[in-house]
Amino acid sequence: MTDVTQPGAMKGKASFWWNLLGVAVSLGLVGAVVWQLGDATSEVLKTIGRLPLLVWPALVLLYLIQPLFDYAIFRRVWNLPLAGIEALLRKNVINEVVLGYSGEAFLYVWARRAATAVSAPFAAIKDVNIVSALLGNLLTLVLAGVTATQLRDLDFGQRLGPALWSGLIPVAISLGVLVFGRRVFSLRRNELVYVAVVSGLRLVCWSVLTILICAMALPDVALSLWVVLLALRLLVSRLPLISNKDLVFGNLMLLLLGVHSTVAVLLAALAVMTLGLHLAVIVGLGAVDLARSLRRVSGSPGPIAAEVGGARPPGP
Template identity: 40%
Template sequence: MASRVYGSPGVQPANRLPSLAIRSSNWQRWLTAGISLALLVTILTRLDEFGFRQAFSVLPATPAFWLSFAAYYLALPGSEWLIFRRLWTLPASGIVPLLRKLVSNEVLLGYSGEAYFYAWARSHAKLVAAPFGAIKDVSILSALAGNLVTLAMLGLAWPLLANVAPQLHGKTIFVSTAVMLGSSMAILLFRGRLFSLDRAALRSVFSLHLLRLAVTTVLSGVMWHLALPEISIAWLVLLATLQLLVTRLPLIPSKDLVFANLAVFLVGHDNAVTMVVAMIAASILATHLLVGLMVALPDLLARRAA
């Protein structure tokens, strides 16, 4: 029996099928504990190198900025909670493994969070009997939505690149566009073999991904504007496009720091724009470290006590 699929007729919730319960195997326990340990070691290492005072000194102390920051940070795990809530009837506590998934992807290695979340879902068989297909489909649709939104932003930013960032106006953009178009076309071409969920569920998941990307793009612009009110619309569009391009890079952790480094490369070290972008990226990393400690340490202590 496959996992519960949103919109599929005749499929009963997994929690009504106790006979399908899957016991957590040793490899699942070792995987979740290993990711938690690796996350904790990495966080403690980076905490020793991180300058919190510098990160927060140039950012505004207004409630509007930090509310936008919090909404930006929680948009991805929040949207994924809504998705898996519909697919699996995920409880409110399911936000915790989704936060760990986010931090693992950003602090350790891209897609390490998916590996953890799969192991977590397998160990909670009352929620879902076969989670792999749903997790795979959600990840593929996230990539597809990201590609499409990035291409749309590239089209919007193209007239501005020649004046604001001429080094990006040419081969670099064409190569990036070709890669995104090729991967998106491949997903659409082989969708019959790639996806496990039904069409209604796929549409719902894809719509939530698009909404989340639109919200985070707007929130990024709001944060930059609040931190630097004199920033032009051209720079807001360019930064949003560059940020989306960086998120398309696979298997790279700390994409916000990569984005900040690219901004420094584009406009120089002394520009106020790069300072604000770098400090927001540093604040996001600091939040990753704090959230990672909060979600990884209790799990390791519980396993040690057991």
Template identity: 40%
Template sequence: MSQTVTLDAPAPYFPELRAQDRASRLRMAALLPLLFSVIVALAVVLAMHGMNPERIFQLVPASPSFWVVFALFYLAGPFSEWVIFRRLWRLPVGGIVPLLRKLVCNELLFGYLGEAYFYAWARRRQTMMATPFGAIKDVAILSAMAGNGVTLLLVLAMVPLIQASDISLDHSSVLLSLCIVLVTSIAAMFLRRRIFTLPRAELRFILEAHLLRIVVTTVLSAVLWHMALPQVPVTSWLLLSTLRLLVSRLPFVPNKDVAFAGLAVFTLGHETNIAALMTMMASVILLVHVVLGVAIVLTDLVRHITGLTGGSSPRTEPEMPAS
């Protein structure tokens, strides 16, 4: 008696396999925040090596207004992104928390690792109607394009100053950097229909938000420097802040700190303590990154331990509302 082989026999097991696959993906998604926390913890340890917080605070102005302006300067980036994603996703006020996490990941670890974290966070929001990859990609690309556009304008405006001064900028490096900025910007505009996902109105809003953020952070950094060295006019700091933005955006200019120091000395003269001021500001920003990194690690650790013990802890990352 022959036995009939039916190809449809394994079908009843497919739903179980799909359920196991979904459960595995959920477990992996749940482990991602813990993985990011471990990486941030390692970055915090490395950043704290050799740091002297007491020495840093000795250089900081005693006025409380300095910290108010610094808070505005530090939060300008995350707040501008919150405004963008508020329009795109109706992101609640608590959405500023994952954006701060994104900032810390980018600054303490690698560029765009924060975007990877933010994408993982957005994917876990079950009420989101569409994939967040397109929106995060468009926001990141437009941020780079806004920076490139401002850099091009600054290069054109500062060419006479660079040529007439004896500063640490190699003209060939500046020219090569300018070519790279031009090529990437033109390529992005030429391929915009293939690169971008969002509608044109949304893209215009995002670009305007990035440009406004660049202007605000440039002005606020000048105000902070003026508070630290009030004998220097704020207009001079505005010029120096613009020059710093220019140097930081040029990809093939080596020793950006040395080049900026040369620009600062040429602009303000040798009598100002530029090196100490820039060291102080960089140290304060790094210290704030570290403090936020520690807070992120401790918060995630408490939530993870609470979850293992079966308790419930308040959510620090809000669910995405239905669009």
């Protein structure tokens, strides 16, 4: 049985350095956005201040889509309790502000320490990510095909063609998975179907809510343009080894559309706001960890699984 009662000093140090690295990377990306904006930086702040009130809860909901749908999946696969949302929030933040898929490494370590009933956490995490990537690649290819003419008008391929070639790596991996699927997947077929359905619903909800937020912020912009930009956002998300893709995408839009474009400024503003949500989660979870440490020092009783992110070991 996995011992989760050991002092969390090593975990705390590791979390501290991961968070510090993530903050440093994110601040660097913010600096790149500010440098790209130049004199238009004030326009981003003004844009944030002028956003309709409904944009704010919609943006929070958009932020929570990933961990909430992850919970729906791992609730079925692992019988994960509601407290496991905290670990999934950490995974999401690490993926976004540190390095893509580093959050999955954290979730694997967390599952090994917190969930004694999970005999093979790597298999489940692997399968969930493969299915999610397959559907994400499919949606990207569909939207890229639908908006190919508009993408060509933006001169996207000529400016970033070499970088886009790296995006073929996950696509090639997806094709390999389709060929060797039986040898790659570990979950049962009914579980894989469930994961695919939930992952598909997540992509639909994320896409619709993303377009809705942009349309609420700039209602005069044609809906077709938001679909094109959604395709660009998905293309950027396919690029491997990139952190904080929202800020990267915001920088890209400033490059393609110019700092005087209201659309580019809005996307940069939304990227900065999303970074603010990441930092808020980092600070909030850090405060929770501090409170748990103080409770352990004072000898107050607390849930054993708090040592690994607040989730109890899932039941049978």
